Amino acid sequence: MIEIRPIDSPTWRGINAILGGAMAVNILKHNLGNDELVSRLLDRRWSLSSPDSKINQVTILDRKGDELYGDICFQNNTQPFLGEGMVDKNQPFPSFYIVRDDLLHPLVNGNKARKLDALLPLLEDNNVTDVVTCGGCQSAHTAAVAVSCAERGLKSHLLLRGEEPETLTGYNLVSKLYGNVVYIPRSLYANRKEMLMKHAQSIVGGNGSSLWLNDILENFSRKYATGKQFDSNVRIEKQTKVVIINEGAGDAIALPGVMRLIQYLSQDHLFGKKNPLKIVVDAGTGTTAIGLALGAICLGLPWEITAVMLADKIESYRKREQNLISEFLSNSTRPSAGLAPSGIVHWVERRLPRK
CATH class of the missing domain: 3.40.50.1100 (Rossmann fold)
Known part of the structure; x- marks a missing residue:
């Protein structure tokens, strides 16, 4: 599952504490938006008949006790209001969104x-x-x-x-x-x-x-x-x-499928192209996080990607990020001048070790 939240949402401050207090960096250092390039890249035959995914909104109604272990009361909205004006600054409780890719297939994560x-x-x-x-x-x-x-x-x-x-x-x-x-x-x-x-x-x-x-x-x-x-x-x-x-x-061939998800989520009736978002995702190899970041950059979206590292050290993730981006650029149909070789994903250490 991928969690998405508005950048200015108070939920982000709470999640930040859980992730160890690190803040996501701004990955949009260059204006690289190119709808034509993305359209050509994604004009291919796919395994999934549709890129669609259900989106839930989770509202934190109450939080007591310790910041990490205290009791938390959630409310799950399976049909949230999205599109223009989706961020309600007057909402009394913080919330975040979850992209339910876990429902794509009964056996395939x-x-x-x-x-x-x-x-x-x-x-x-x-x-x-x-x-x-x-x-x-x-x-x-x-x-x-x-x-x-x-x-x-x-x-x-x-x-x-x-x-x-x-x-x-x-x-x-x-x-x-x-x-x-x-x-x-x-x-x-x-x-x-x-x-x-x-x-x-x-x-x-x-x-x-x-x-x-x-x-x-x-x-x-x-x-x-x-x-x-x-x-x-x-x-x-x-x-x-x-x-x-x-x-x-x-x-590198795994990246377009994740970029296709970003293109789907950026539609006007969902999160749109103007709403600034922070996307938080678990990172095993880190490929999904890198694909999300590339999709956001190529579409010129004001979205930031934070990946919680599960299986390696930050140096290894950064090296893998650089290698995957290099492979992606070398096999793309057009050069993407100005794209930095690394640094498009904010890698975060787990606060609790993986079991």
Whole structure:
């Protein structure tokens, strides 16, 4: 789920305390709004038939005791008033909005569905037969890949870190039901690139090919830039074609699906293009947060993205941010002059450690 709140809302001050007191930085250092560029970028075949998502408004009616652990009384409005004038400065209680992407699919976690939105059609258009990816034992990403591939007749091969649990539960069970699971010792899992490539090559054998997702993306970008589109009805002779997807779908092709969400939310009858917003999102690989920030910048929106880091140090997130943006720009159809290589997301440490 993604939480959205008006920048001037008093709720932000309370959430800020929970996030450790850090304030989001202004990411709109340059005027990079380009509706034409975004329209061209998002003019493609998608996995989700519609970018729509339900939006709830949560009002904090009362808060007692400790700032973090005290009793809080919430009111959930499933049909909030949106559009122009959505911010009511006379409202006696603070509130924030939640984008219910968790309702997009019964088994595919919300932000995973967004990251796969542009990715899955690309696999189909390139005659991919098998997908290799990796994640933790309870990885929502591997479960999403397994289910999505099964729905499209693709084989998924999931490399899970650690030992097989005695009882299969949660996403681990989903991955096992829908994909081909292999448990990898932590010592081998540490070198993800080598691990993924070796497993992909073992699947190919002597008949077929294996490649990284970015290889497909570069080929797609060349065809897209010259105006040549893939014809999904044209199929070559069937042979094994394995594509490797990075852990957490941390690839540049995952960004357009998240940017598509930003475009949807910026419609006049929802949050509009003029309302300044702060968007707060959990960050595993950080790909979703980076996609949200890129979408806001490319559309020229006065929105700020704060990501609560779940699995790494801030230096690693900033490096990943820079790498993903570089990949995105190198594969875009037009240069986006002036876009800083990093610093578009405000990364925040968790106040409580992840369990």
